[in-house]
Amino acid sequence: MPSKSLGSPYAGILPVLAIAVFVVAAFSIRFGAVAISFSDMISALRTGSSAPGMLNLTERIFLEIRLPRALACLFVGASLAMGGVLMQALFRNPIVEPGLVGTSSGAAFGASLYFVLGSVLKFHAGQWTLPIAACLGGALATACVFLVSETTQANRESTTALLLTGIAVNALFLSGVGFFSYIARDPQARSITFWNLGTLSGANWRAVIILGIVTVLGLGIGLRYARHLNSLMMGEEEALYLGVDVKRLKLTITALNVMLVAVATSFTGIIAFVGLIVPHLLRLMRGSDNRFLLIGGALMGALLLTLSDLAARLLLRPAELPIGIVTAAVGAPVFMGLLRNRRYRF
Amino acid sequence: MLCARELSWTVGSKTLVERVTANFEPGRLSLIIGPNGAGKSSLIRLLSKQQKANAGTVLYDSVDLGAIHHRELAKIRAVLSQNIEIAFPLRVWEVVMMGRYPHFAGRPAAADERACQEVMRFFDVESMADRDYLTLSGGEKQRVHFARVLAQIWFPLPGKSRYLFLDEPLTFLDIYYQFEFMEKLQDLLKPRDLVVVGVVHDLNLAARFADQIVLLHAGKVLAQGSKDEVLTRENIKAAFRLEPKLLRGDDNSIHLIFG
Numbered sequence: 001m002p003s004k005s006l007g008s009p010y011a012g013i014l015p016v017l018a019i020a021v022f023v024v025a026a027f028s029i030r031f032g033a034v035a036i037s038f039s040d041m042i043s044a045l046r047t048g049s050s051a052p053g054m055l056n057l058t059e060r061i062f063l064e065i066r067l068p069r070a071l072a073c074l075f076v077g078a079s080l081a082m083g084g085v086l087m088q089a090l091f092r093n094p095i096v097e098p099g100l101v102g103t104s105s106g107a108a109f110g111a112s113l114y115f116v117l118g119s120v121l122k123f124h125a126g127q128w129t130l131p132i133a134a135c136l137g138g139a140l141a142t143a144c145v146f147l148v149s150e151t152t153q154a155n156r157e158s159t160t161a162l163l164l165t166g167i168a169v170n171a172l173f174l175s176g177v178g179f180f181s182y183i184a185r186d187p188q189a190r191s192i193t194f195w196n197l198g199t200l201s202g203a204n205w206r207a208v209i210i211l212g213i214v215t216v217l218g219l220g221i222g223l224r225y226a227r228h229l230n231s232l233m234m235g236e237e238e239a240l241y242l243g244v245d246v247k248r249l250k251l252t253i254t255a256l257n258v259m260l261v262a263v264a265t266s267f268t269g270i271i272a273f274v275g276l277i278v279p280h281l282l283r284l285m286r287g288s289d290n291r292f293l294l295i296g297g298a299l300m301g302a303l304l305l306t307l308s309d310l311a312a313r314l315l316l317r318p319a320e321l322p323i324g325i326v327t328a329a330v331g332a333p334v335f336m337g338l339l340r341n342r343r344y345r346f
Numbered sequence: 347m348l349c350a351r352e353l354s355w356t357v358g359s360k361t362l363v364e365r366v367t368a369n370f371e372p373g374r375l376s377l378i379i380g381p382n383g384a385g386k387s388s389l390i391r392l393l394s395k396q397q398k399a400n401a402g403t404v405l406y407d408s409v410d411l412g413a414i415h416h417r418e419l420a421k422i423r424a425v426l427s428q429n430i431e432i433a434f435p436l437r438v439w440e441v442v443m444m445g446r447y448p449h450f451a452g453r454p455a456a457a458d459e460r461a462c463q464e465v466m467r468f469f470d471v472e473s474m475a476d477r478d479y480l481t482l483s484g485g486e487k488q489r490v491h492f493a494r495v496l497a498q499i500w501f502p503l504p505g506k507s508r509y510l511f512l513d514e515p516l517t518f519l520d521i522y523y524q525f526e527f528m529e530k531l532q533d534l535l536k537p538r539d540l541v542v543v544g545v546v547h548d549l550n551l552a553a554r555f556a557d558q559i560v561l562l563h564a565g566k567v568l569a570q571g572s573k574d575e576v577l578t579r580e581n582i583k584a585a586f587r588l589e590p591k592l593l594r595g596d597d598n599s600i601h602l603i604f605g
Contacts, residue, residue: 288440
């Protein structure tokens with residue numbers, strides 16, 4: 001047997017993905033209602049750092065709209081895909097994703113609650129208030145799904161219980177979002193509805209910084225636990241026999257998923273299917289080592305969401321589609337194809 | 347040396363294991379037998395720290411098992427459980443390498459690679475190293491898990507015993523591999539630092555290979571000792587409600603025939 005370390009069959013594809021992300025992001029910045037040439041981008045970066053006052057309109061569109069939007073898109077795609085990797089590993093089930101276990105709808109609930117009642121609340125944490133509200137909502141809904149499915153699990157197969165509970169809890173929290181959008185006064189309401197479908201149109205540098213911090217932190221923490229998640233693939237008992245503190249692992253991974261997905265959701269609304277499909281595609285390409293799935297998932301999630309965003313901006317140009325419509329329209333058929341794949345057991 | 351002292355485990359009103367006391371010596375193959383629901387797997391769970399006992403103690407080389415952290419324990423104790431299901435595609439060598447996880451952080455060291463190679467050769471799964479685990483037959487999967495579990499405790503530890511627990515290891519194996527596995531276990535026991543405790547259903551395999559047999563019934567030890575002491579007509583009838591015919595081979599072997 002040739003000597004191999006865990007990771008070697010995986011390594012080759014990561015640089016390819018990274019290059020693809022870079023290229024697609026560059027083209028995503030280039031195209032839109034106004035086309036921006038690559039030389040415009042370079043000159044904007046040069047002028048922007050030396051003399052910000054001297055920027056022309058195209059350069060300002062690049063620096064203030066396109067670039068932050070492209071970066072936000074990369075981080076959100078990466079976060080959602082990593083959330084999917086974490087949840088699938090935790091439940092040892094390839095059809096689980098953050099949207100299913102309540103994280104996304106809970107985050108939307110928390111964020112819309114803040115939109116409507118934010119001005120009344122006494123608590124403020126500056127620009128972190130919205131993401132924190134989303135995290136609290138996401139944590140609440142996720143905890144609901146876990147606790148309820150665990151108590152109904154006794155007489156049902158655990159996946160079925162989880163799926164059914166997920167449907168119920170999602171419906172509950174989305175009805176909450178609907179309620180807030182109904183009672184909200186006009187400008188808030190519009191942002192909530194749009195946001196149900198997911199959009200990156202609100203991206204700004206403030207959001208990019210928060211998303212960037214959370215994404216990098218999430219990847220770092222996730223990688224620390226990747227090997228433990230690998231042993232969890234064989235079941236909780238086996239993981240324990242391999243020295244893993246399973247209870248702590250489950251709690252940490254759930255919290256990490258909530259952080260990644262809720263913060264992303266707080267800025268973009270619910271974007272479906274990224275967390276579900278990206279881990280599948282990677283597994284089909286190479287395998288299931290969670291270190292690979294996390295890094296590759298971050299890259300491929302960024303890639304897919306950037307492509308979707310490009311499509312969302314170009315299809316009805318100059319109008320813009322909510323990105324959630326694009327990801328669902330592409331993701332659902334891909335997912336149905338995967339369901340028919342006999343390699344997986346559900 | 348592994349010692350269980352007055353071990354009990356009660357869930358609700360049901361006592362799964364009741365005041366079990368037994369010693370398991372390194373270098374000897376100890377097999378637990380008993381009818382369904384006798385508490386065989388439960389006893390393995392207590393001995394391997396999957397489950398905490400309600401009462402009694404387990405000693406690993408005279409150290410209380412409760413005082414050994416799971417992370418440290420994973421370096422000296424490996425467990426093969428029944429029915430391991432993996433839902434994701436993994437290469438066989440990746441599954442085997444999981445056995446080395448307790449020993450390295452980050453990338454596997456040369457010793458970890460070597461352990462995997464040696465253990466895969468030992469269990470004759472080398473040729474499957476690059477295959478997708480999900481495409482293997484039940485017996486092949488079982489052999490991969492033998493390799494993984496043994497990889498975990500592959501190298502002898504100076505001055506310490508290693509512990510191997512096997513919960514019905516032979517389930518998916520045909521008779522050839524059953525014998526081969528038991529013979530390999532006997533090979534592994536030769537350095538005399540390995541404690542092996544296994545649950546088996548086949549009484550004739552126990553009779554053929556065990557150095558020590560523990561017969562459980564309703565959570566209690568009905569008999570323990572050598573095969574001559576345990577595999578008597580009275581004991582078997584009391585535990586299994588069927589009376590066997592006992593045949594003695596010329597080499598002092600025992601064969602049980604039912605019906």
